[in-house]
Amino acid sequence: MSREFPSVRACIFDVDGTLINSEDIYTDIYNSILCEYGRPDYPWRIKATQQSRGTPGTNRLLAWAQVPLTTAEWKAKEKQHTHLFKQSKLLPGVESLLTVLHTKTSPPIKLSLASSAGHQLFALKTSHIPAITSTFTDPAFQVFGDDPEMSDSKKKPEPDIFLLALERLNAAAAKLGEHAIVAEECLVFEDSIAGVEAARRAGMRVVWVPHPGLAEVCDGREMEVLMGRTEKDGQVPDFGAAVGDGVIRTRLADGERVMSDDGFAEMRVNFEDFPFQEYGINVS
Structure with missing residues (x-):
């Protein structure tokens, strides 16, 4: 009450x-990586459980994505796109x-x-x-x-x-x-x-x-x-x-x-x- x-x-x-x-930019980055592996765009129903949660959140993303990447490999791929945040x-x-x-x-x-x-x-x-x-x-x-x-x-x-x-x-x-x-x-x-x-x-x-x-x-x-x-x-x-x-x-x-x-x-x-x-x- x-x-x-x-x-x-x-x-x-x-x-x-x-x-x-920047959340829109993150989504663009994730979708770019997912596209490399023929996966669909990242849905908000999964992102809702991943946002702001550090490595546990990334693990939730990977569990959904089913791509052949470790957490470290995924984060390395993310890093290749960080220049986009200048926008x-x-x-x-x-x-x-x-x-x-x-x-x-x-x-x-x-x-x-x-x-x-x-x-x-x-x-x-x-x-x-x-x-x-x-x-x-x-x-x-x-x-x-x-x-x-x-x-x-x-x-x-x-x-x-x-x-x-x-x-x-x-x-x-x-x-x-x-x-x-x-x-x-x-x-x-x-x-x-x-x-x-x-x-x-x-x-x-x-x-x-x-x-x-x-x-x-x-x-x-x-x-x-x-x-x-x-x-x-x-x-x-x-x-x-x-x-x-x-x-x-x-x-x-x-x-x-x-x-x-x-x-x-x-x-x-x-x-x-x-x-x-x-x-x-x-x-x-």
Whole structure:
């Protein structure tokens, strides 16, 4: 059941598919590799179980693809296409959202990145995008999957990456004499199911903005995602399969949203018309 929450003091952002359109580029890369082996294009019903999950996610991809490649060989093939990420672009509403959070909040909102990808790929994807480079300037508040404190076993849906981001934010707050930020004062922005679950496990609130392809295969399962229980029994859902009668389906337009039953999470189409005040974020 929904309840009152403290005002948000920190926002933590995923990168791929949340800030930039790199998930479409990843899909193009995967389809190019699959085509080499005469396999069909990569479907979102499988990608839903692979996104943001590191090596376990890649293994799920390979189990579906049935190509004669090891995990390392697949990743090596991916690497041959990384130049395509120089074409990354901001997703709708991102520039305005970042500008407000970075320059127009009072008191200032703390900002951090938490991406399962590595440092070098992040630079390749975003160094040409001023809205990102001017907002996230301090490496201390950029947590990546290849950071020393992280390991592949701690990737999303485990909460470690978000907890590490909060730890670093609080280390900086302590130096300024500010009281510690608690998990419920953090708002995570995510596009993947694993990311939503990781944020919830960290005790943080989360805004879920799924790719249209992901939203389509989650039809009827939106509340399961928002509540962080898509794999609560240890079984991977068959995304895209019919969920039966009596299930509420979600068809959102720009600016519309659906909230989780407990108020911890919301689903949006994009970041346009973001309700800052509802999160206790004062915009000057």
